[in-house]
Amino acid sequence: xxxxxxxxxxxxxxxxxxxxxxxxxxxxxxxxxxxxxxxxxxxxxxxxxxxxxxxxxxxxxxxxxxxxxxxxxxxxxxxxxxxxxxxxxxxxxxxxxxxxxxxxxxxxxxxxxxxxxxxxxxxxxxxxxxxxxxxxxxxxxxxxxxxxxxxxxxxxxxxxxxxxxxxxxxxxxxxxxxxxxxxxxxxxxxxxxxxxxxxxxxxxxxxxxxxxxxxxxxxxxxxxxxxxxxxxxxxxxxxxxxxxxxxxxxxxxxxxxxxxxxxxxxxxxxxxxxxxxxxxxxxxxxxxxxxxxxxxxxx
Numbered sequence: 597x598x599x600x601x602x603x604x605x606x607x608x609x610x611x612x613x614x615x616x617x618x619x620x621x622x623x624x625x626x627x628x629x630x631x632x633x634x635x636x637x638x639x640x641x642x643x644x645x646x647x648x649x650x651x652x653x654x655x656x657x658x659x660x661x662x663x664x665x666x667x668x669x670x671x672x673x674x675x676x677x678x679x680x681x682x683x684x685x686x687x688x689x690x691x692x693x694x695x696x697x698x699x700x701x702x703x704x705x706x707x708x709x710x711x712x713x714x715x716x717x718x719x720x721x722x723x724x725x726x727x728x729x730x731x732x733x734x735x736x737x738x739x740x741x742x743x744x745x746x747x748x749x750x751x752x753x754x755x756x757x758x759x760x761x762x763x764x765x766x767x768x769x770x771x772x773x774x775x776x777x778x779x780x781x782x783x784x785x786x787x788x789x790x791x792x793x794x795x796x797x798x799x800x801x802x803x804x805x806x807x808x809x810x811x812x813x814x815x816x817x818x819x820x821x822x823x824x825x826x827x828x829x830x831x832x833x834x835x836x837x838x839x840x841x842x843x844x845x846x847x848x849x850x851x852x853x854x855x856x857x858x859x860x861x862x863x864x865x866x867x868x869x870x871x872x873x874x875x876x877x878x879x880x881x882x883x884x885x886x887x888x889x890x891x892x893x894x895x
Contacts, residue, residue, distance in 0.1 A: 597714060598691050599642045600684055601633055603702035604650035604674055609814040616890045618652040620702035621659055624821055626836055626854050630702055634665045640710035643667055646690050648683040650674045681776035684768055693765045701759030705821035707808040708797045717762035720793035723785040724763045729798040731756040744792040747779055758809055816895040819884055822869055826850045
């Protein structure tokens with residue numbers, strides 16, 4: 597299996613912090629999300645992964661080079677921002693033309709079964725299979741049975757695209773070179789009668805909710821991803837051993853504290869993430885905040 601991770605976006609909703617670190621390298625439970633995605637792809641059986649980059653591309657290149665993921669990972673730097681469709685079209689020559697491509701957005705935090713998605717795609721015979729679910733306010737994909745029928749609709753049966761899909765290389769080859777959206781490729785496949793299959797992760801995955809899926813492209817989504825992951829462990833404080841945490845720290849609901857963090861006495865953290873090597877002054881009370889070396893983000 598081969599895969600591509602879309603990691604070229606500007607991350608404007610996470611500014612100004614995203615001016616210093618690209619969104620895919622934002623830590624989730626103290627691990628860069630891009631590394632989390634790569635590990636999941638490896639565990640799903642991927643043998644080759646392409647990561648596209650544009651914004652702060654050298655940071656992504658250096659990070660990937662430093663990780664031992666147990667599979668070949670190539671960073672493809674774009675000369676211009678190509679979008680979700682243009683990005684995978686630009687990488688087409690890097691892939692085996694006889695195998696489909698598993699496509700994952702680099703800002704998605706999920707525990708969906710990627711291997712099952714690929715198996716469903718092979719069984720469908722379609723040009724693409726989209727992983728979908730009910731999730732307001734993103735319900736813009738119209739479906740009928742196991743097929744995707746259109747986009748941009750507010751019909752009652754509309755569902756949301758998770759940012760994860762499987763595409764045949766022939767469909768990728770149909771995407772015009774240059775900037776573009778992957779939705780245009782899905783629309784083309786539907787119009788040509790080649791088919792786009794629907795894989796409902798909220799219904800078809802053979803297990804009961806809750807499952808985890810969050811878009812960490814905004815401060816609220818970033819914090820929601822941590823809350824979803826920590827809820828599996830009963831919430832509480834998730835801290836690296838090297839953090840300097842005073843005995844009177846108050847943790848309400850949950851908090852994540854990175855390596856080398858220094859926290860003064862009398863601090864309260866509530867639904868807050870503190871990045872590596874940050875300091876929290878004595879007496880501080882933080883709620884729904886991301887503390888970074890480049891300034892705070894609030895939901």
